[in-house]
Amino acid sequence: MTVAQTPQALDFECETGNYHTFCPISCVAWLYQKIEDSFFLVIGTKTCGYFLQNAMGVMIFAEPRYAMAELEEGDISAKLNDYEELKRLCLQIKRDRNPSVIVWIGTCTTEIIKMDLEGLAPKLESEIGIPIVVARANGLDYAFTQGEDTVLAAMAHKCPKEAPQVEEEKQERNAIAKLLNFGRQKEEVAAEESEYADHPPLVLFGSLPDPVVTNLTLELKKQGIKVSGWLPAKRYTELPVIEEGYYVAGVNPFLSRTATTLMRRRKCKLIGAPFPIGPDGTRAWIEKMCSVFGIEPKGLAEREAKIWESLEDYIQLLRGKSVFFMGDNLLEVSLARFLVRCGMTCHEIGIPYMDKRYQKAELALLEQTCHEMGVPTPKIIEKPDNYNQIQRIYELEPDLVITGMAHANPLEARGINTKWSVEFTFAQMHGFTNARDILELATRPLRRNNSLKDLGWDKLVKEEAKV
Numbered sequence: 001m002t003v004a005q006t007p008q009a010l011d012f013e014c015e016t017g018n019y020h021t022f023c024p025i026s027c028v029a030w031l032y033q034k035i036e037d038s039f040f041l042v043i044g045t046k047t048c049g050y051f052l053q054n055a056m057g058v059m060i061f062a063e064p065r066y067a068m069a070e071l072e073e074g075d076i077s078a079k080l081n082d083y084e085e086l087k088r089l090c091l092q093i094k095r096d097r098n099p100s101v102i103v104w105i106g107t108c109t110t111e112i113i114k115m116d117l118e119g120l121a122p123k124l125e126s127e128i129g130i131p132i133v134v135a136r137a138n139g140l141d142y143a144f145t146q147g148e149d150t151v152l153a154a155m156a157h158k159c160p161k162e163a164p165q166v167e168e169e170k171q172e173r174n175a176i177a178k179l180l181n182f183g184r185q186k187e188e189v190a191a192e193e194s195e196y197a198d199h200p201p202l203v204l205f206g207s208l209p210d211p212v213v214t215n216l217t218l219e220l221k222k223q224g225i226k227v228s229g230w231l232p233a234k235r236y237t238e239l240p241v242i243e244e245g246y247y248v249a250g251v252n253p254f255l256s257r258t259a260t261t262l263m264r265r266r267k268c269k270l271i272g273a274p275f276p277i278g279p280d281g282t283r284a285w286i287e288k289m290c291s292v293f294g295i296e297p298k299g300l301a302e303r304e305a306k307i308w309e310s311l312e313d314y315i316q317l318l319r320g321k322s323v324f325f326m327g328d329n330l331l332e333v334s335l336a337r338f339l340v341r342c343g344m345t346c347h348e349i350g351i352p353y354m355d356k357r358y359q360k361a362e363l364a365l366l367e368q369t370c371h372e373m374g375v376p377t378p379k380i381i382e383k384p385d386n387y388n389q390i391q392r393i394y395e396l397e398p399d400l401v402i403t404g405m406a407h408a409n410p411l412e413a414r415g416i417n418t419k420w421s422v423e424f425t426f427a428q429m430h431g432f433t434n435a436r437d438i439l440e441l442a443t444r445p446l447r448r449n450n451s452l453k454d455l456g457w458d459k460l461v462k463e464e465a466k467v
Contacts, residue, residue: 036235040103040105086104086120102130108140149254158239161241201241206231216276245269252331310436314436326421348379
């Protein structure tokens with residue numbers, strides 16, 4: 001007979017540790033591939049250039065769709081004219097690449113020397129005839145994923161304010177609908193349109209790979225919910241129309257600035273839902289949309305149960321194990337909630353920055369999941385001090401530590417299993433079908449250890465190290 005535990009609320013703490021994260025200008029790595037007709041111009045020093053070269057594995061001289069506007073002594077001491085220098089570079093970009101949009105990425109240096117990029121951009125874009133988006137994705141942020149948040153918040157200002165009247169323009173704006181209706185008769189399309197419920201327009205925001213975008217769009221379509229557009233779109237010319245009163249929903253936990261911009265500047269209504277990470281999160285995300293639009297969800301419980309069944313081989317490895325998040329990319333709460341649902345215990349969630357309003361639904365689902373699984377709720381520590389965390393790791397002895405790259409090898413040398421958090425950032429993990437990819441990453445260190453033991457290599461660092 002077990003004693004019923006009283007529900008335990010989430011415990012929040014704040015330390016004063018340094019931010020151990022990549023620079024947010026790394027968002028260029030995935031955004032220039034997502035927005036196919038864009039060109040990203042990073043305005044910074046040599047250090048920014050070296051970082052981008054290393055982060056992307058592409059030499060800047062290979063001329064991909066991003067470049068460095070390198071600030072030199074003449075720029076910093078104000079001997080050179082910022083406007084003329086940027087005009088020269090933008091004209092060269094127009095001549096060589098002719099993009100639909102140029103995105104200026106500000107860095108720490110442009111902040112420190114007070115470059116008025118927002119003041120220069122409107123004048124220059126009217127002169128060269130290409131829209132310029134200014135995003136200050138600099139190292140003064142909390143986590144590297146917030147670079148994307150800054151870019152999307154800047155792009156939200158550029159979305160059209162009213163729907164186009166010409167039929168051709170309408171088709172060009174909604175590329176997803178165009179893709180799904182490719183090669184079909186008008187009658188078939190019209191019949192399918194009637195299957196959608198009558199609800200206000202919905203725009204989703206967050207940069208995801210195209211297959212995941214299609215996947216989530218189709219999942220909502222099954223419930224009769226039509227997605228009017230995505231921010232960012234595949235092409236800048238296809239940015240969604242956002243009128244006052246439109247509904248918007250995010251797909252990632254680090255997009256609080258974009259959410260705030262859409263609500264305050266574009267007067268949109270934000271759907272506060274958990275994020276579609278893992279089968280449980282995806283179901284809760286879709287159910288929240290349905291409840292807002294007054295639609296009865298169909299077949300979600302069966303769909304989720306089927307996915308959990310297919311993940312059982314991975315879940316067996318995780319059940320009864322413990323995990324500790326050191327904090328790196330702001331995905332920690334969503335991942336912890338999913339791993340707790342897989343049968344793990346989460347000791348601590350370190351997170352560089354927590355927007356409790358934007359993540360409210362996700363935090364509530366984490367708490368609910370812990371109660372349902374009968375495990376203690378994790379302690380959530382904002383801005384964690386890594387020295388204190390390492391002491392706690394020694395005391396708690398978790399089976400897996402999800403950490404930034406800087407701490408992975410030192411922890412492995414002390415016999416602690418680690419996984420790089422940055423790998424989750426770049427994995428396709430949204431929606432029902434991609435939950436397997438999350439578990440593939442999370443279980444890899446545990447599977448590796450089992451494989452080594454099968455080979456008879458059970459006396460490795462873990463047993464030998466006396467640190």
